[in-house]
Amino acid sequence: MNNNTFAHALSATLACLGMFVLTSCTGIFDDIYDEPQKEVVPAKGQVVVDATSWTDWYYIDLKQLQQLTEAGDDDALLKAQTEHEPWSIPMTLTGESDGHSGQYLYWFDVLGSGIENNEFRSYTPCDAQPEPTEWSFAVHRNNVRTNGGAVFKTQYTSMDQLPESSDAFKNETFVEDEWTEKEVWDNKDQMLLGLVPSQGIKINKVLSSWLNFKFNIPPDYIPDSHVFVLRLNDGTYAALQLVDYLSPAGKKCWLTINYKYPY
Known part of the structure; x- marks a missing residue:
């Protein structure tokens, strides 16, 4: 030749x-930008979150869900289960920088040895992530953070298999949220060049493992059906399980989550 x-x-x-x-x-x-072909109606003890946005966090308040369940307000409960206000990731700095919140640009070897091989390129200070007054956990695509909580992954793959009381887990090692600069990807425009900006923020890596992102060819998400126990910042417990990550139209990061609170 x-x-x-x-x-x-x-x-x-x-x-x-x-x-x-x-x-x-x-x-x-x-993903697929069409609207879902059918309405998603969560079962009792479920929330459905359209977490497909690259630029928003969505907050879940388990205490509010429990209060609405106890009050028997089915309409308000359904709204709380399915309608979640987007809280945008800050992309600018409007006040004084705290020195770590912002956009971190990394190069990832997406077409070579994989995203585990990466290099820091730049940091742009931005405002800290806004959040509501009351919340238990928040989701952004395949990322999850807690409100000062900690998480333990159980051996169980069904909520029905859980011990009757969370006391069974009180001696286990619960993992708190950890700082990350390269996991909350929030822009895909230069992804084929390996350049992906990420939000600098704390996430819970144990709970985030319920939907692992794999940059294979083709890329994919790998769900984990195990039940996770969340210890909230007030010492109460909840059980959480990701049961689906696809919308009826096939959009990824459309999360259906089982919950049990208080547990």
Whole structure:
């Protein structure tokens, strides 16, 4: 094969690879923008969160859900189970920087050895993440954070398998939220170049493991059906389980979550 023929073959191969990855990323990252084909009605003890946005957090208040359940206000409970206000990730600085909140740009070796191989590129100070007064946990796509809580992953894959009381877990090691600069991805525009900005924020890596992101070809999300126990900041406990991450239309990061509170 002469040099010109080899160059054309290499160019065609890279073009095909680029188109394949782009198609794969469109299916995974852009998802399907159509509205769901049918209404999602959560069962008792479930919340449904459209967490497909790259730029928003959604907060769940388990105490509010319990209060509405006890009050028998079915309409208000359904709204709390399915309608969640988006809280945007700050992209600018309007006041004084706290020195760590902001946008962290990393290069990820997405087409080589994988995203585990990465390099810091830049930091842009931004405002800290806003949040409501009362909340238990929050979700952003496959990321989860708690309100000063801690999490333990159980061996159980059904809420029915749980011990009767959370006292069974009080001697277990619960993991608190940890700082991250490269896991809360919030913009995909330069992803094929390996450049992905992330929000600097604390997340709970144990609870976030219920939906692991894998940048394979094609990329995918790997769900974990185990039940997690959340210890809230007031010392009460809840049981949480991700039971689905797809909408009826196939959009990823559309979360259906079982909950039990108080547990």
